[in-house]
Amino acid sequence: MNKPVSKIREAKLELYRKKGKIHAREVRGRFNTARWAMVWLTQIIFYGACWLEWGGRQAILFDIPHEKFYLFGLVLWPQDALLAAIALILAATGLFLVTALAGRLFCGFACPQTVYTAIFMWVEARVEGDHLARLKLDQGPPTLRKLALRATKHALWGLIAAWTAITFVGYFTPIRELLPAVAGWNLGPWEAFWLLFYGLFTYVQAGFAREAVCQHMCPYSRFQGVMFDSATRTVSYDSARGEPRKGGGDCIDCGICVQVCPVGIDIRDGLQYPCINCGLCVDACDEVMGRVNKPVGLIRFASENELAGVPRKSGRPRLAVYAGLIGAFVALGAWTVTQRSLLLVDVLRDRGSLAREAADGRIENAYTLKLANLAEEARDFDIEVSGLPGIELIGPQRFAGEPGGIRTVQVTVAAPAGSVPPGARPIRFHISAHQDPATRVTESSTFVFP
Ligand code: SF4
Numbered sequence: 001m002n003k004p005v006s007k008i009r010e011a012k013l014e015l016y017r018k019k020g021k022i023h024a025r026e027v028r029g030r031f032n033t034a035r036w037a038m039v040w041l042t043q044i045i046f047y048g049a050c051w052l053e054w055g056g057r058q059a060i061l062f063d064i065p066h067e068k069f070y071l072f073g074l075v076l077w078p079q080d081a082l083l084a085a086i087a088l089i090l091a092a093t094g095l096f097l098v099t100a101l102a103g104r105l106f107c108g109f110a111c112p113q114t115v116y117t118a119i120f121m122w123v124e125a126r127v128e129g130d131h132l133a134r135l136k137l138d139q140g141p142p143t144l145r146k147l148a149l150r151a152t153k154h155a156l157w158g159l160i161a162a163w164t165a166i167t168f169v170g171y172f173t174p175i176r177e178l179l180p181a182v183a184g185w186n187l188g189p190w191e192a193f194w195l196l197f198y199g200l201f202t203y204v205q206a207g208f209a210r211e212a213v214c215q216h217m218c219p220y221s222r223f224q225g226v227m228f229d230s231a232t233r234t235v236s237y238d239s240a241r242g243e244p245r246k247g248g249g250d251c252i253d254c255g256i257c258v259q260v261c262p263v264g265i266d267i268r269d270g271l272q273y274p275c276i277n278c279g280l281c282v283d284a285c286d287e288v289m290g291r292v293n294k295p296v297g298l299i300r301f302a303s304e305n306e307l308a309g310v311p312r313k314s315g316r317p318r319l320a321v322y323a324g325l326i327g328a329f330v331a332l333g334a335w336t337v338t339q340r341s342l343l344l345v346d347v348l349r350d351r352g353s354l355a356r357e358a359a360d361g362r363i364e365n366a367y368t369l370k371l372a373n374l375a376e377e378a379r380d381f382d383i384e385v386s387g388l389p390g391i392e393l394i395g396p397q398r399f400a401g402e403p404g405g406i407r408t409v410q411v412t413v414a415a416p417a418g419s420v421p422p423g424a425r426p427i428r429f430h431i432s433a434h435q436d437p438a439t440r441v442t443e444s445s446t447f448v449f450p
């Protein structure tokens, strides 16, 4: 016999748990203070750094049209992609190290999703009131007051999202040029697209998606478990001390730890992947413990070992591996920065005219040299050639290079006929900066004797 439709629906695997909007209760405490300290720190850097000047230009700028990245005195080119790779590896390894030490600390305190959600929730609480007032407003009928409060909240969210988008784009188009362009809506298609996209992205992610991003969109929440071990300290409920609730255990089952949770979980159910380790339930429970004259720490940062009473072991190989990798990549990055040359040279032999005999009987070959002056100042480059007896450059041997420019020059090289058997012979071009002989590049090529 066929099952009724309602039964079939109940039996379906629930891939996405729908629940109402979370109205988290505000809480005071050391983790909340630390969280807001991180909000201030990250946002002062993000909103402020694009206004810093260095040597007459924006200090931090991704200049995509000219393929440069300015980082204060350092100018990086596409050729410096290795440094970008090292920076990414360092960021990932640092994240792994922090996760192995204390779980999703980054998620709870520094992830942009968490930071902007905290800012948007703060605005919401100032406009609509505390968690109970917001819940009542949500469930209440549409009134003029509700409309006014909602309009105010969304207008403020929109302003924050717009300023965030302008700041973000200001790292790619100098912010002092971008602002007048935004004011006059005189934007290029690239700027207009990213301003709209990033503004909407911030508004939707922090205003509406919130904890759903951490639970259903962020891949990191899914694989962070592989970095955990039994000594990783995460926000945990000490069930040995807390249970049985309201009957001998320290937990009075007040539920405040659940009310303050921004992702709407009950930490007393054990470690759960949506938990972002923000510590707000620790603050809430510590306050409750204070009120009932019990020691704080019923919910605390604790490892599986600590909760099970296993003595702490000294030394954790995975921490040593992560720390070792960080040390090695910092050293590699520093070495790469100090060794990078501010002159790049490309030598192409003129394939149209292989070789010709000059009036004086010598053999001449023509070459095209591309000189990329990666320095921020104009420099002259001296060119020499070696590798064959009597080989020399004909014509000018010094060429001016514009700051950050690529100069293409044609040169002719001559060598005495009969000095070596016919065929292609290896030669070398030596290019050095006239004002800075330490900047010297050697490139190989061939010289053809007919
Ligand atoms: S806040 Fe503390 S006492 Fe209250 S329910 Fe949570 S764990 Fe129990």
Ligand code: SF4
Binding pocket: 235, 260, 261, 262, 263, 264, 265, 266, 267, 274, 275, 276, 277, 278, 279, 280, 281, 282
């Ligand atoms: S369970 Fe506690 S630490 Fe985890 S997200 Fe909720 S409030 Fe933050």
